[in-house]
Amino acid sequence: MSDLRELSVVRWRKYGKDRLYVTAPDERRMGWCDLATGVVTVDDDADRAAVEAAVAGWRAAVPEPAQQASPAPSTNAGVTVITESSVAAQEPVWNDLAERRAGQAAREQAIALKHAAPVRTFVARVLRVHTDERAWRIGADGEEMVAARLARLVKKDARWRALHAVPVGVNGSDIDHVVIGPGGVFTLNAKHHPGAKIWVAGTTFMVNGQKQPYLRNSRHEAARASRLLTAAAGVPVEAVGVVVPVGAADITIKKAPEGAHVVYRRAIGKWLERRPEVLDLEAIDRVFEAARRSTTWLG
Structure with a gap:
């Protein structure tokens, strides 16, 4: 199984679809998940466990748009009691941006576009046609x-x-x-x-x-x-x-x-x-x- 830390998970939303694409470090597409239905599709059954784990990790790391309200602190005889758990519940969840790679956002966009139209992307690369995929890819190279x-x-x-x-x-x-x-x-x-x-x-x-x-x-x-x-x-x-x-x-x-x-x-x-x-x-x-x-x- 591939190291989950090295897998790329890219969200792609277009034409009424909402998907997560999972890619190996060598840019090999492993599979994708339809976020509307939860169905996971893989190119190779051997990758299913890794793809499902990567999708689960993405879901855990990306908070839903609507957050539940934090529980109110308990009171005792008019005195507010703030426990360690209530403080933790009130602190917003955040991701450490120090872990992001240079060009990560641009690279993810390029990969998503490639996966959405692999044949067209391949032909455009061969003919050196300027496309959105190429622009994102070149941009990521520059950032790196x-x-x-x-x-x-x-x-x-x-x-x-x-x-x-x-x-x-x-x-x-x-x-x-x-x-x-x-x-x-x-x-x-x-x-x-x-x-x-x-x-x-x-x-x-x-x-x-x-x-x-x-x-x-x-x-x-x-x-x-x-x-x-x-x-x-x-x-x-x-x-x-x-x-x-x-x-x-x-x-x-x-x-x-x-x-x-x-x-x-x-x-x-x-x-x-x-x-x-x-x-x-x-x-x-x-x-x-x-x-x-x-x-x-x-x-």
Whole structure:
């Protein structure tokens, strides 16, 4: 049986269907579950136990939309008695985002699209046709390459922390990388454009002559992170947005970008390392502990 920790479980909702696809580490499809009926379908009966266990694990980890109200604390002669169990019941369940892999959200989308139309995906890959599946896959590759650079920084200076594929809100949005360290808090948006020419000036960001909203989006992403982390950590947090181009053949910064920074992938570690120190270790730990909780990012 495959190690359940290595299996990928992806939810796919489209055309009135709601399914979970279970994939092996080598991207081999093992099976899927119809969430409406609970029926599990497998390609190989030998995988059934692993697929059913992976589905059960997903159900246990993902809370249902409607949560039952926490039981009221007991009272005795007008005195409220708060027990350990009642406190635990009132604390929201959260997932540890430190366990998420770089590019996880984008990779899951690519796999779901591949499983939904395997033949069409195969033909598109052979013909090098630009599809949504390809865009998600290339995006995931870019995020993984940025994460590799961040890992070097963390290894060099343990005060730095990095979270990847941080889910925000309930509409499927995510922040590619949230980096916290002595230089502050940063939201990194990896943009993988192999062989492209990038031109930046003020509020304009162009890829092969086409304007892209990357600077605006990065600014909004950082502002949202600032608000959510401030509320969760209980201290003022000002996140800085950074667009990280990956794979570009040429990058020209005609004028300093406004609203966000633009730092090429190969330079991101050094750039972060050179930021003036604004957070001590206690503040870094406090913000990181808030950032790693999935419930922090629901607002």
